[in-house]
Amino acid sequence: MRNSLSSAIPLIVVTLFLGACRRDMQDQPKYKPLAESNFFADHRSARPMVDDTVPRGFLRTDLARYTGKMNGADIDYFPIAITRADVERGRDRFNIYCSPCHSRLGDGNGLIVKRGYRNPPSYYSDRVMKGKVGHFFDVVTNGFGAMPSYATRVNPDDRWRIIAYIRVLQFSQTATVNDVPQEDRNQLTGGAPATTTAAASHPNSPPQSTVGPNEVPSPFSGVIPPAVPFNPNAPSGTESNRPYGQSGAPGVLPVDTTVTTEGAK
Secondary structure, eight states, X not given: OHHHHHHHHHHHHHHHHHHHOXXXXXXXSOOOTTOBOSSSTXXXXXXXXXXXXXXXXXXXXXXXXXXXXXXXXXXXXXXXXXXXXXXXXXXXXIIIIIHHHHOTTSSSOOHXXXXXXXXXXXXXXXXXXXXXXXXXXXXXXXXXXTBOOOTTTXXXXXXHHHHHHHHHHHHXXXXXXXXXXXXXXXXXXXXXXXXXXXXXXXXXXXXXXXXXXXXXXXXXXXXXXXXOOOOTTSOTTSGGGSOTTOOOOTTOOOOOOOOOOTTOO
């Protein structure tokens, strides 16, 4: 009896393992994306969303923020707060998604256009300058003319950030010097900041350069002459009495560095 049980144990173990080795783990009863199905009448395995249901995280009750419209009309204000960081983010997204057609300047001469794609309108045309931000949002979301929809590539808040950056581009073409803060105006004309000018006029300020506007320093030849050790006891004008790096080239006056103690007390 004991021998029969001992010989049956391996058989039981093998039977259990073989029973667990089904191909359902490998060949799972599932559909691959967009695979055909014979179960549904329309033969689509990817089913449309059930009516009157909202996926988690997609409850978008703020119509202005997610459609750019209120009561069916384009809004003319930003439904989210726009900070400098948002404008920087908008510039980043604009350069990625918009500049290939609109160019980084927004003039409609992007690289894709130069290769035959339809020319988009310039952001600086009178019609676009007066366009409402809600219209811009609708165009990015749903497309317009030859422009496709970017709804799947740019999330709603980033669309508003891109529009904010477009407004910055437009403002840059109509702004005047009076719109620039006083402390930044000197940078537009190439002048030195006011603080630097004030410091230069101080009696204890270091001496300023006297090089004229048409004077250009001699270019560096790229050859460094050998250094000559200084010998204070050598006669004036000898090679060993020249400063480091100064050779005895014709026309170069030697520097008298003779050390004397005459008159010292």
